[in-house]
Amino acid sequence: GRVEVYHDGKWGTICDDQWDDQDAEVVCRQLGLSGTPKALSWAHYGQGSGPILLDEVQCSGNELSLDQCKKSDWGQQNCDHIEDAGVSCDPFTGTDVQLCQSDAGTVRLAGGRSPSEGRVEVYYNGDWGTVCDDGWTDLGAQVVCRQLGFR
Numbered sequence: 001g002r003v004e005v006y007h008d009g010k011w012g013t014i015c016d017d018q019w020d021d022q023d024a025e026v027v028c029r030q031l032g033l034s035g036t037p038k039a040l041s042w043a044h045y046g047q048g049s050g051p052i053l054l055d056e057v058q059c060s061g062n063e064l065s066l067d068q069c070k071k072s073d074w075g076q077q078n079c080d081h082i083e084d085a086g087v088s089c090d091p092f093t094g095t096d097v098q099l100c101q102s103d104a105g106t107v108r109l110a111g112g113r114s115p116s117e118g119r120v121e122v123y124y125n126g127d128w129g130t131v132c133d134d135g136w137t138d139l140g141a142q143v144v145c146r147q148l149g150f151r
Helices: 021-030 138-147
Strands: 004-007 010-014 036-040 053-054 086-090 108-109 118-124 129-132
Touching: 004 053, 021 036, 021 086, 108 138
Parallel strands: 010 053
Antiparallel strands: 004 010, 036 086, 108 118, 118 129
């Protein structure tokens, strides 16, 4: 869908200048969605309304949120809503594992010989549980490592 961000008490859109798949990867990660991220431009999912809050977003793809990406200052833009950025986080490709990205406390490694290895566990609805390995790939492992602060 169209990407919207909340800043200073307002929802607004992102201009598609410099918008690419690395930016989409960060948006999908921030939303806790797995799959193959795809950036879409020219208001592919329709034009938003209200302020255009971000422009010139340039993520490397490794960030946990758009806040960590290089971008224009909030509200500094030279766009119209015809340039609203969109993202598809295709759940039917890539890893099927979905992780909550809200804070680093939602994932842990258990049973390993060191703090940097172990069984992946997630905290959900008041309980810790394991992650099934169906569809588990290096991409899922990379997300967990990043979320726990490892390189």
